[in-house]
Amino acid sequence: xxxxxxxxxxxxxxxxxxxxxxxxxxxxxxxxxxxxxxxxxxxxxxxxxxxxxxxxxxxxxxxxxxxxxxxxxxxxxxxxxxxxxxxxxxxxxxxxxxxxxxxxxxxxxxxxxxxxxxxxxxxxxxxxxxxxxxxxxxxxxxxxxxxxxxxxxxxxxxxxxxxxxxxxxxxxxxxxxxxxxxxxxxxxxxxxxxxxxxxxxxxxxxxxxxxxxxxxxxxxxxxxxxxxxxxxxxxxxxxxxxxxxxxxxxxxxxxxxxxxxxxxxxxxxxxxxxxxxxxxxxxxxxxxxxxxxxxxxxxxxxxxxxxxxxxxxxxxxxxxxxxxxxxxxxxxxxxxxxxxxxxxxxxxxxxxxxxxxxxxxxxxxxxxxxxxxxxxxxxxxxxxxxxxxxxxxxxxxxxxxxxxxxxxxxxxxxxxxxxxxxxxxxxxxxxxxxxxxxxxxxxxxxxxxxxxxxxxxxxxxxxxxxxxxxxxxxxxxxxxxxxxxxxxxxxxxxxxxxxxxxxxxxxxxxxxxxxx
Amino acid sequence: xxxxxxxxxxxxxxxxxxxxxxxxxxxxxxxxxxxxxxxxxxxxxxxxxxxxxxxxxxxxxxxxxxxxxxxxxxxxxxxxxxxxxxxxxxxxxxxxxxxxxxxxxxxxxxxxxxxxxxxxxxxxxxxxxxxxxxxxxxxxxxxxxxxxxxxxxxxxxxxxxxxxxxxxxxxxxxxxxxxxxxxxxxxxxxxxxxxxxxxxxxxxxxxxxxxxxxxxxxxxxxxxxxxxxxxxxxxxxxxxxxxxxxxxxxxxxxxxxxxxxxxxxxxxxxxxxxxxxxxxxxxxxxxxxxx
Numbered sequence: 001x002x003x004x005x006x007x008x009x010x011x012x013x014x015x016x017x018x019x020x021x022x023x024x025x026x027x028x029x030x031x032x033x034x035x036x037x038x039x040x041x042x043x044x045x046x047x048x049x050x051x052x053x054x055x056x057x058x059x060x061x062x063x064x065x066x067x068x069x070x071x072x073x074x075x076x077x078x079x080x081x082x083x084x085x086x087x088x089x090x091x092x093x094x095x096x097x098x099x100x101x102x103x104x105x106x107x108x109x110x111x112x113x114x115x116x117x118x119x120x121x122x123x124x125x126x127x128x129x130x131x132x133x134x135x136x137x138x139x140x141x142x143x144x145x146x147x148x149x150x151x152x153x154x155x156x157x158x159x160x161x162x163x164x165x166x167x168x169x170x171x172x173x174x175x176x177x178x179x180x181x182x183x184x185x186x187x188x189x190x191x192x193x194x195x196x197x198x199x200x201x202x203x204x205x206x207x208x209x210x211x212x213x214x215x216x217x218x219x220x221x222x223x224x225x226x227x228x229x230x231x232x233x234x235x236x237x238x239x240x241x242x243x244x245x246x247x248x249x250x251x252x253x254x255x256x257x258x259x260x261x262x263x264x265x266x267x268x269x270x271x272x273x274x275x276x277x278x279x280x281x282x283x284x285x286x287x288x289x290x291x292x293x294x295x296x297x298x299x300x301x302x303x304x305x306x307x308x309x310x311x312x313x314x315x316x317x318x319x320x321x322x323x324x325x326x327x328x329x330x331x332x333x334x335x336x337x338x339x340x341x342x343x344x345x346x347x348x349x350x351x352x353x354x355x356x357x358x359x360x361x362x363x364x365x366x367x368x369x370x371x372x373x374x375x376x377x378x379x380x381x382x383x384x385x386x387x388x389x390x391x392x393x394x395x396x397x398x399x400x401x402x403x404x405x406x407x408x409x410x411x412x413x414x415x416x417x418x419x420x421x422x423x424x425x426x427x428x429x430x431x432x433x434x435x436x437x438x439x440x441x442x443x444x445x446x447x448x449x450x451x452x453x454x455x456x457x458x459x460x461x462x463x464x465x466x467x468x469x470x471x472x473x474x475x476x477x478x479x480x481x482x483x484x485x486x487x488x489x490x491x492x493x494x495x496x497x498x499x500x501x502x503x504x505x506x507x508x509x510x511x512x513x514x515x516x
Numbered sequence: 517x518x519x520x521x522x523x524x525x526x527x528x529x530x531x532x533x534x535x536x537x538x539x540x541x542x543x544x545x546x547x548x549x550x551x552x553x554x555x556x557x558x559x560x561x562x563x564x565x566x567x568x569x570x571x572x573x574x575x576x577x578x579x580x581x582x583x584x585x586x587x588x589x590x591x592x593x594x595x596x597x598x599x600x601x602x603x604x605x606x607x608x609x610x611x612x613x614x615x616x617x618x619x620x621x622x623x624x625x626x627x628x629x630x631x632x633x634x635x636x637x638x639x640x641x642x643x644x645x646x647x648x649x650x651x652x653x654x655x656x657x658x659x660x661x662x663x664x665x666x667x668x669x670x671x672x673x674x675x676x677x678x679x680x681x682x683x684x685x686x687x688x689x690x691x692x693x694x695x696x697x698x699x700x701x702x703x704x705x706x707x708x709x710x711x712x713x714x715x716x717x718x719x720x721x722x723x724x725x726x727x728x729x730x731x732x733x734x735x736x737x738x739x740x741x742x743x744x745x746x747x748x749x750x751x752x753x754x755x756x757x758x759x760x761x762x763x764x765x766x767x768x769x770x771x772x773x774x775x776x777x778x779x780x781x782x783x784x785x786x787x788x789x790x791x792x793x794x795x796x797x798x799x800x801x802x803x804x805x806x807x
Contacts, residue, residue, distance in 0.1 A: 252540060252740035253536065253740075
């Protein structure tokens with residue numbers, strides 16, 4: 001038993017996970033040794049890697065029971081690939097597979113029978129919705145391992161996780177395995193989350209519904225990483241892959257929070273020429289971007305780059321000259337997909353490039369401001385994005401840890417309450433991101449600064465535009481509005497392990513005791 | 517003099533809005549027990565509004581309650597619940613008879629004295645929602661010293677006028693002017709009716725500019741997003757504030773030296789101009805600079 005740097009008691013080892021390296025601090029762990037790598041292979045000659053169907057590719061890949069298969073989540077809730085591949089594996093009699101997706105969505109609830117029947121033994125990655133509920137209630141033998149978007153490529157490149165076969169959903173592919181995220185009805189834009197898997201897996205299978213003659217253009221993943229190509233009828237439902245044009249919220253509460261967040265950014269030392277930011281696709285972040293744009297216009301400030309998941313709103317910022325470049329690991333909407341295909345200043349980056357702490361410098365390191373959400377934040381500014389108030393594991397970590405660690409100003413912006421559930425508490429149920437990398441919380445009551453950031457406290461006092469609310473007052477207010485919460489009741493058994501981006505353990509999630 | 521540029525309606529049966537309305541920083545709040553609440557929910561809303569009032573967390577907002585009409589059985593219960601709980605003003609719907617205001621004044625006196633509240637603390641805001649109410653505006657405004665403002669109706673009033681509400685408000689133009697005259701003559705505020713198209717920011721902007729020019733002190737709002745727009749129009753520009761400061765300073769200086777005439781920027785300034793300058797400063801939140 002040990003206590004990590006955020007005060008969590010951790011066992012020395014967890015069944016199904018192995019030895020536990022306790023979290024020591026955001027930048028404490030220094031890696032040793034060399035990168036891991038995929039299997040060496042040689043292909044002499046040949047002009048075609050196309051196989052007739054998924055089963056033929058699975059057989060050719062050498063996939064065996066107990067091996068690890070990986071997938072990207074660029075097709076989001078429209079994805080057909082993961083379900084189809086696992087269905088095929090089940091029909092071929094494979095069992096005990098380790099699923100290593102970059103994220104899962106509601107559409108993947110179809111995997112539940114395969115989890116129950118033992119085709120999938122383990123999931124390493126975010127578990128959302130019904131699968132999260134299943135895991136929380138003890139429905140999987142081995143604990144799930146939650147890694148950030150940067151922690152995942154770190155685990156792959158360092159050899160913590162070895163991918164046997166990577167199945168890469170490909171909106172466009174040619175017969176010799178070049179893959180593009182654009183150019184078809186299933187277009188998803190950036191394929192950033194798939195790059196590292198393609199480079200490090202022992203075998204890579206491209207699954208496409210737009211097979212083209214060799215060679216295609218706008219290649220995201222080149223042929224020399226790809227072993228086989230399979231054409232299927234559909235890799236996904238376009239309506240679930242990207243959204244239409246994204247609208248700024250008119251919800252007054254969210255607009256108020258967004259305005260405070262924007263005023264905080266404007267008051268901070270990073271609001272100057274060259275500012276870079278990541279704001280994501282949620283209602284509040286998008287509105288912050290809109291207010292920030294007004295402020296940039298008013299004060300004649302030009303930004304350098306926008307990072308992360310890219311929306312049409314960011315595309316407009318690029319087009320109108322508010323930023324010089326977009327670094328895109330994931331394209332959220334049709335405008336972003338269109339832009340990445342056409343604009344050389346809209347650059348596709350891999351998850352490794354985006355956020356891996358163990359390379360020669362990730363994009364998040366250059367980030368000035370990030371706007372994030374959380375299900376809970378506590379007095380120490382620790383953020384929980386993985387579990388809900390009832391202790392159920394329902395959300396992935398995403399880029400939360402990485403951008404918080406990298407950005408000069410990390411802002412959590414959200415209402416004080418979600419329905420009757422407080423978002424600010426004495427201690428979070430699960431720690432996803434440690435308070436040492438969180439700088440400010442913005443709610444409808446104003447801005448709550450991490451006292452560690454004396455420079456921000458000073459800047460806000462000077463600007464006089466943002467109402468400052470101490471953390472103690474906010475916690476008290478939330479308690480007064482909601483009353484006491486019933487504590488979560490759990491078993492001893494660990495069903496989830498939350499890793500910090502460097503592979504150390506921040507927290508564990510325990511199996512829920514059924515409510516009487 | 518308190519600013520009443522914006523007074524935000526909050527449905528009396530919505531705890532979420534009642535607790536958070538002040539965060540949008542309107543000048544005033546109207547906790548609504550009348551039209552926003554279905555007949556079957558009147559009691560529950562009254563209890564809720566009373567409890568929210570008792571918490572007393574409204575930032576710097578003036579807190580008023582729109583009670584049910586004096587033609588109903590409910591208004592006395594409303595008054596008895598919300599005045600002791602802390603409401604400092606009542607917005608009374610469909611006022612058309614000065615006698616009603618005198619009756620309310622009397623009842624308020626009883627409630628205040630029973631609750632140990634300074635008599636006369638509770639102000640009355642009169643909603644004039646019929647042609648008759650508008651016609652008697654001055655008499656209504658002067659029926660009690662508690663009357664703080666006159667407010668024209670919107671939909672009800674246009675229906676009573678046998679017309680409907682148009683985008684440019686032609687049908688309300690004369691009504692609004694009349695109401696400003698009555699309010700000024702009685703020495704109370706003139707507050708405008710709501711702008712119902714909550715997604716039409718430009719339409720709101722045009723209407724607010726128009727009613728400000730007519731002489732209104734502010735506007736009732738039904739959506740928090742309307743607040744910054746109304747404030748923006750009612751807030752004097754920097755140049756206006758600077759000029760007003762110079763006028764007030766010159767007047768102060770002249771008074772100290774026993775001079776009658778005041779000169780600012782090479783022009784003579786008379787008393788009404790000084791009064792307007794003081795008003796500009798108070799709208800800019802600089803009442804401290806007013807003599």
